[in-house]
Amino acid sequence: MRFDLATLSLLGALQALLLAPLLLVATRAYTGRARTSLRIWGTVLLLQSLGWLLAALRGQVSDWWSIVLANGVLIVSYAETARALRLLLGVPQRRAWLAAIGLAAWLGIAWFGIVQPDYRTRVCIAAALVGCYLAMLLWPLRHALRSGGSTAQRVMLLVLAGAAVAWCLRLRELATVPQVGLLLATPANVVNMVYGTLEPVFASLGFLLMYNEAAQAELRRLARTDPLTGMLNRLALDEEGQRLFGGGDALAALMLDADHFKAINDRFGHAVGDHVLAALANGIAALLRPGDVLGRAGGEEFLLLLPRSDLASAIALAEVLRAHVATMSLELDRQVQPITVSIGVAVRTPDDRDMAGLVRRADRALYQAKHAGRNRVVAADALVA
Numbered sequence: 346m347r348f349d350l351a352t353l354s355l356l357g358a359l360q361a362l363l364l365a366p367l368l369l370v371a372t373r374a375y376t377g378r379a380r381t382s383l384r385i386w387g388t389v390l391l392l393q394s395l396g397w398l399l400a401a402l403r404g405q406v407s408d409w410w411s412i413v414l415a416n417g418v419l420i421v422s423y424a425e426t427a428r429a430l431r432l433l434l435g436v437p438q439r440r441a442w443l444a445a446i447g448l449a450a451w452l453g454i455a456w457f458g459i460v461q462p463d464y465r466t467r468v469c470i471a472a473a474l475v476g477c478y479l480a481m482l483l484w485p486l487r488h489a490l491r492s493g494g495s496t497a498q499r500v501m502l503l504v505l506a507g508a509a510v511a512w513c514l515r516l517r518e519l520a521t522v523p524q525v526g527l528l529l530a531t532p533a534n535v536v537n538m539v540y541g542t543l544e545p546v547f548a549s550l551g552f553l554l555m556y557n558e559a560a561q562a563e564l565r566r567l568a569r570t571d572p573l574t575g576m577l578n579r580l581a582l583d584e585e586g587q588r589l590f591g592g593g594d595a596l597a598a599l600m601l602d603a604d605h606f607k608a609i610n611d612r613f614g615h616a617v618g619d620h621v622l623a624a625l626a627n628g629i630a631a632l633l634r635p636g637d638v639l640g641r642a643g644g645e646e647f648l649l650l651l652p653r654s655d656l657a658s659a660i661a662l663a664e665v666l667r668a669h670v671a672t673m674s675l676e677l678d679r680q681v682q683p684i685t686v687s688i689g690v691a692v693r694t695p696d697d698r699d700m701a702g703l704v705r706r707a708d709r710a711l712y713q714a715k716h717a718g719r720n721r722v723v724a725a726d727a728l729v730a
């Protein structure tokens with residue numbers, strides 16, 4: 346079979362050119378980190394198509410175009426690929442590093458392309474550049490895979506591994522074959538060019554899968570977060586509660602409610618009330634252990650779940666929280682405003698069939714605390730303080 350490498354290169358350019366607008370249009374529907382990374386990826390495809398087009402013209406246009414400019418464009422596209430993936434993986438983008446490595450490689454390629462033409466050295470420089478960028482991607486991906494990575498991340502890992510293998514073949518051939526050149530149809534060049542032609546599709550597929558996962562995770566996080574306090578919302582509390590209850594271990598539920606909160610709203614306005622709720626949530630969260638689950642059950646009411654906690658330690662913590670809130674004294678409208686909470690405590694008993702029963706008893710205890718004068722802790726079925 347005969348391969349015309351310039352034609353393959355043009356096919357790769359065409360594929361990337363067709364894919365780019367599809368991805369760029371798709372970004373309109375999304376927001377946040379995932380959208381930025383998808384936009385970068387669309388730009389990467391445009392740059393790649395330009396780079397491969399210029400490379401395919403090797404010998405027909407000046408070396409300034411087909412070597413210096415083509416490699417410059419491809420280097421920027423590789424750097425942007427690394428940036429888009431690192432952004433999607435939630436690791437620092439390291440733009441300065443990417444730029445420094447890219448610039449050094451481009452200067453080297455330009456020198457050995459124009460001043461002292463040497464194809465072998467240029468390939469070695471390009472391979473070193475690709476190696477550095479791959480390492481900057483494989484490292485966070487490897488980390489992600491270790492901590493239970495996803496199928497999408499495995500697909501991307503495979504695509505990157507393919508690129509590494511193709512470059513290794515090219516380097517090996519460089520050392521063994523006497524006559525070399527970008528568009529000579531040697532086995533390694535063919536593998537490289539075929540891989541380069543298919544890569545926009547495969548890499549974009551892997552990227553889209555990863556993007557989809559990131560977008561789903563972001564949606565799930567938003568659906569479980571209370572926007573005012575940043576704590577878990579009712580839905581997430583229900584899920585966490587069922588998970589903890591299903592575990593079968595000891596479990597305590599604390600229902601906390603701000604006292605006379607309506608008066609704060611009436612006196613200072615709803616916006617100040619919001620600020621008080623957020624401060625209250627943060628003040629409580631600061632005293633919790635890792636593994637304790639705090640969320641906003643609704644309005645000015647918070648639910649705290651304490652895994653592996655017995656009644657005595659749950660009451661002790663509730664008392665610490667109550668006392669801490671009582672000392673918070675927020676400054677509202679340049680006036681010091683005391684704030685207190687009432688807390689109902691209940692622990693799981695053998696009679697509890699589900700989480701709802703446990704929370705109901707904590708709620709009833711809270712009602713007792715309010716009835717007994719507020720700013721106090723009451724355990725289910727027993728007045729404690």
Ligand SMILES: Nc1nc2c(ncn2[C@@H]2O[C@H](COP(=O)(O)OP(=O)(O)OP(=O)(O)O)[C@@H](O)[C@H]2O)c(=O)[nH]1
Pocket residue numbers: 573602603604605606607608610614615616617618619622643644645715719
């Ligand atoms: N600012 C603000 N206020 C809220 C929010 N959710 C509920 N509230 C207010 O919380 C107040 C709760 O009032 P009540 O149920 O009468 O309770 P309370 O005034 O705290 O009195 P006790 O609970 O009996 O001590 C109401 O004024 C609600 O409007 C919120 O997200 N932001």
